Amino acid sequence: MRGAVEQLTLKKINNDVLEPMREPGALYWIFLLVTAGLAGWGALNWTYQVRVGMGVAGVNHPVGWGSYIANFVFWVGIAHSGTLISAILLLVRARWRTSVSRSAEAMTIFAIATAGMFPLIHLGRLWVFYYILPYPSQRQLWPNFQSPLVWDVVAIGTYFTVSLIFFYVGLLPDLAAARDRFEERLGAGNIRTRFYKNLALGWCGNSLQWHHHGRAYLYFATLATPLVVSVHSVVSWDFAVSLLPGWHVTLYAPYFVAGAIHSGLAMVLVLLIPMRKLLHLENLIQPVHFEALALTMLVTTGIMGYSYIAEPFTDWYSNGVFDKQFSVWRAAGPLAWIYWLLIPLNVLAPLSFAFKKVRTNTFWLFAMAMMVITGMWLERLMIVIGATWHDFLPHNWGAYWPTIVEVNIFLGALGFFLFCFMAFSRLFPTIAIADLKSETAGESSRNIIHSILQSPVKSSTGVLAIFSRPEELLASIARLNESIFNNFDYFSPIRLAQAEKLTGRHFSPVRFWTLAGVLLGAASGFALAIWSAKVNSLIVGGKHPVSIIPYCIIAFEGAVLVGSIFNLIGLIIHTRLKFSEMPRYYDGRFSSDRFGLFVGCTREQLKAAEKFLQSGNPEETHVYRT
Numbered sequence: 001m002r003g004a005v006e007q008l009t010l011k012k013i014n015n016d017v018l019e020p021m022r023e024p025g026a027l028y029w030i031f032l033l034v035t036a037g038l039a040g041w042g043a044l045n046w047t048y049q050v051r052v053g054m055g056v057a058g059v060n061h062p063v064g065w066g067s068y069i070a071n072f073v074f075w076v077g078i079a080h081s082g083t084l085i086s087a088i089l090l091l092v093r094a095r096w097r098t099s100v101s102r103s104a105e106a107m108t109i110f111a112i113a114t115a116g117m118f119p120l121i122h123l124g125r126l127w128v129f130y131y132i133l134p135y136p137s138q139r140q141l142w143p144n145f146q147s148p149l150v151w152d153v154v155a156i157g158t159y160f161t162v163s164l165i166f167f168y169v170g171l172l173p174d175l176a177a178a179r180d181r182f183e184e185r186l187g188a189g190n191i192r193t194r195f196y197k198n199l200a201l202g203w204c205g206n207s208l209q210w211h212h213h214g215r216a217y218l219y220f221a222t223l224a225t226p227l228v229v230s231v232h233s234v235v236s237w238d239f240a241v242s243l244l245p246g247w248h249v250t251l252y253a254p255y256f257v258a259g260a261i262h263s264g265l266a267m268v269l270v271l272l273i274p275m276r277k278l279l280h281l282e283n284l285i286q287p288v289h290f291e292a293l294a295l296t297m298l299v300t301t302g303i304m305g306y307s308y309i310a311e312p313f314t315d316w317y318s319n320g321v322f323d324k325q326f327s328v329w330r331a332a333g334p335l336a337w338i339y340w341l342l343i344p345l346n347v348l349a350p351l352s353f354a355f356k357k358v359r360t361n362t363f364w365l366f367a368m369a370m371m372v373i374t375g376m377w378l379e380r381l382m383i384v385i386g387a388t389w390h391d392f393l394p395h396n397w398g399a400y401w402p403t404i405v406e407v408n409i410f411l412g413a414l415g416f417f418l419f420c421f422m423a424f425s426r427l428f429p430t431i432a433i434a435d436l437k438s439e440t441a442g443e444s445s446r447n448i449i450h451s452i453l454q455s456p457v458k459s460s461t462g463v464l465a466i467f468s469r470p471e472e473l474l475a476s477i478a479r480l481n482e483s484i485f486n487n488f489d490y491f492s493p494i495r496l497a498q499a500e501k502l503t504g505r506h507f508s509p510v511r512f513w514t515l516a517g518v519l520l521g522a523a524s525g526f527a528l529a530i531w532s533a534k535v536n537s538l539i540v541g542g543k544h545p546v547s548i549i550p551y552c553i554i555a556f557e558g559a560v561l562v563g564s565i566f567n568l569i570g571l572i573i574h575t576r577l578k579f580s581e582m583p584r585y586y587d588g589r590f591s592s593d594r595f596g597l598f599v600g601c602t603r604e605q606l607k608a609a610e611k612f613l614q615s616g617n618p619e620e621t622h623v624y625r626t
Contacts, residue, residue, distance in 0.1 A: 016281065020426065040412070046412070062389075078111040079111035101435070103272055109163055202576075207489055246326050259300075266350075279425065462598055476597050489598050493593060606625070
């Protein structure tokens with residue numbers, strides 16, 4: 001994989017990723033209209049359900065949770081792979097993630113948005129959703145922060161917000177590349193140029209921006225890593241903290257997390273395999289990336305297989321009457337066809353990835369991934385409806401099957417998800433350009449070790465040198481240590497860690513913003529939960545009105561949420577990002593494949609500065625006078 005990537009040039013990476021953002025063809029518009037039509041059809045069915053009532057859905061007594069909650073759990077699970085690939089694999093330095101992380105992050109955001117619709121659909125009277133929000137009112141309705149349903153609201157809201165911020169921060173350098181490309185081709189006044197210019201927030205890739213961006217991105221990954229584990233654990237507690245057989249299982253938290261990553265990685269394969277072909281990204285998303293995804297799925301396959309064995313074994317070994325009879329009913333009752341399908345779909349099919357011929361064949365990868373997605377949806381449906389279908393008392397048993405309205409709403413949600421992903425593939429870079437460029441060019445610049453202190457450029461008078469290779473830029477920066485010039489700045493399409501050492505940048509105050517946000521968020525979470533509990537002093541489940549242990553979940557989500565927001569604020573302040581023009585000595589090629597070094601000086605020093613920079617053999621030099 002490394003050999004193939006190293007053959008790419010920075011300019012080729014830039015062109016290959018940005019080229020699909022051109023005006024799409026007729027086939028794209030047809031698929032976009034089909035997905036939009038599906039989403040519209042689902043919205044019409046939802047409107048019909050709101051007007052007629054929840055009776056058009058299959059939910060009943062005792063099965064009060066049906067396919068809507070199953071879809072919620074399923075789509076939240078789909079969202080997990082994006083955080084896994086972007087955050088966790090970033091921390092462990094898995095270098096194959098660079099070609100697939102951007103699409104996985106986008107998939108995460110769209111999947112969470114899709115999941116978030118289903119609790120509202122299930123609510124029926126969706127216009128009163130604000131009843132669950134923690135605010136004082138004359139109704140005296142306060143959320144019970146000891147309830148896993150409230151934990152869900154907090155966890156999913158936090159996950160969506162953090163994922164969106166994480167996605168945007170990683171996208172900043174690539175938005176600048178899109179801005180410069182469209183400005184070159186369509187002009188500064190074009191609507192798409194202005195669109196990317198506003199989103200890029202004045203990113204120019206100078207030393208200050210890359211330094212703080214690298215630190216902030218790392219802190220985001222650190223915050224998101226425990227979040228990805230906590231979110232689906234909280235979702236699993238919707239079931240596990242109940243007393244119903246089939247739900248009251250301590251295995252559920254790791255079982256749900258592994259299943260979420262399992263289905264999410266399968267969805268990444270399903271989306272990327274056709275996207276790679278349709279957008280002509282074969283040189284950037286290579287079979288070896290798909291192979292790495294398949295090997296990762298082997299790990300989750302093992303966990304899923306263990307869970308399928310452990311759950312009935314625990315029911316048998318515990319010798320609990322209700323657990324044992326539920327386990328037998330699940331394996332031999334009306335849901336038996338789903339129960340026994342899960343093993344071939346979720347375990348045996350992805351186990352074929354152990355064979356190299358399977359995991360290197362895109363057709364079989366796509367087919368196996370589709371089987372896993374189908375199997376994981378069926379598993380979520382079985383989990384949600386099974387326990388209430390067949391609980392403790394025989395006279396309380398009742399059947400449930402989705403109605404045509406529920407099926408249509410599911411198809412609409414699928415259309416919405418695909419519509420969003422297709423729109424993303426044309427509006428934004430589908431591959432992390434800066435990360436991939438760093439993999440290509442960053443290795444050649446690690447042997448120069450000097451240390452100088454850089455003063456920020458305070459004047460627009462000076463000389464700009466443009467280099468084609470990063471080592472030329474680094475050599476010129478190192479030579480500044482022996483010159484009279486200490487007022488300079490550099491520009492780069494990638495982050496150069498060695499340049500930060502050369503310019504004496506080792507510390508970023510963004511960490512203090514992040515820490516302050518984490519502490520404030522945790523304190524606010526505890527305060528909100530305790531305050532709302534003391535309004536009515538309700539005793540729920542025999543617990544004291546102020547129960548600190550369940551409030552730790554609210555505090556954790558608050559710590560991650562506010563910490564991420566403060567991290568973003570610190571990044572914007574210290575990188576001086578804003579809606580403004582670029583420095584007048586900025587060159588649009590700095591976001592593509594060129595490196596710049598600007599030396600600020602007085603008018604009397606211009607000739608000396610130009611001579612000094614020309615000694616570094618730049619491609620071009622430009623003199624700027626005030």
